[in-house]
Amino acid sequence: MGSIEVIKSWQMVKAAEPDEVLPALALTRKDIPVPELKEGEALVAIAGCGVCGTDIGYFYDGIPTASRPPIILGHEISGTVVAGDPLWLGREVVVPTIIPCRRCELCQRGRANRCLRQKMPGNSYGVYGGFASHIPMPSRELCPVGDRKAVPLSHLAVAADAVATPYQAAVRAQLKSGDKVIVIGVTGGLGIFMAQWAKFLGAETVVGIGRNQAKLDSSLDYGVDFAINSSGKPSSEIRKDFFTRCRKKRIDPKYGWKIFEMTGSRQGQETALELLAYTGVLVVVGYGQDIIPYHLSKLMAFDAEIRGTWGCLPEHYPYIVDRILSGDIRISSLVETRPMSAIAETFKQIKLGGGSPAKRIILVPDF
């Protein structure tokens, strides 16, 4: 292969002419030089990059990226190493969403996913991100892909975030065989994988909560035992529905539930707090900007916990990718690929669509 001199990319830049949907930013085609690769670095030719709700948040909702625009968004990446580290040359990889420093105390104590000096492609990794032809990466963090049989490499991009983040959430919750689980936002891009992990890790009961009835119905094929439509309902009413459904199935609704809040929405967070009860664990996976009042002493009375979870440890990725390749975690019917040149209309469509799209959209470079 000849040497690669430029990275072709779609960059988020300050807009010259703001329109009604995009107030301040625009997506534009730009070439940038391939940086000089140091020892231990690899250049990954991107096979696919998933569009995450976080990208839509950066682009439309004023959530700032740590590296200021111009920046290439995109953090859900799979590809092939085409230059740099000879040990990795030619290998297919999934790129973790987090690049820890590997030197600090948090890194050394097994909390590298929350390393304070971490870099994230498409956020805090200089200009570099996934909506591009290539990305330079420290090879030590890359996850090798084994025999992927009929699974397209581009599809494995979802492993990086949509599948990995729920796995880390399950680890945070110490999810184990026999657990009772509630997934709030099971209809979202990450929620359906949260449900799959819960079932795969041995949860006895998985309850899915969401607003899209068609997606709730299909969630029953992905590990959800029963689903509750929360559309237009206050959290107190969702709780009532939950109690009724549990009692019908002779499951106690009041204790031992592990609740995963995936949406970051006010309604989702209020529902999570409403359902948190005796010996329960609430894991906050979704990000939102609402402030929800809560009677904190309930945690004492309930002997319950609230935990946050951030990204996923790169160490978990080989296991995660193997579970996908073995079919334990199903992705093929949950992803859709599009050419990367459709990035602007795809962003707009997701924004205008309100909720998450029918399938996780993966953009495939077509420069």
Ligand SMILES: [Zn+2]
């Ligand atoms: Zn994401």
Ligand SMILES: [Zn+2]
């Ligand atoms: Zn660190």
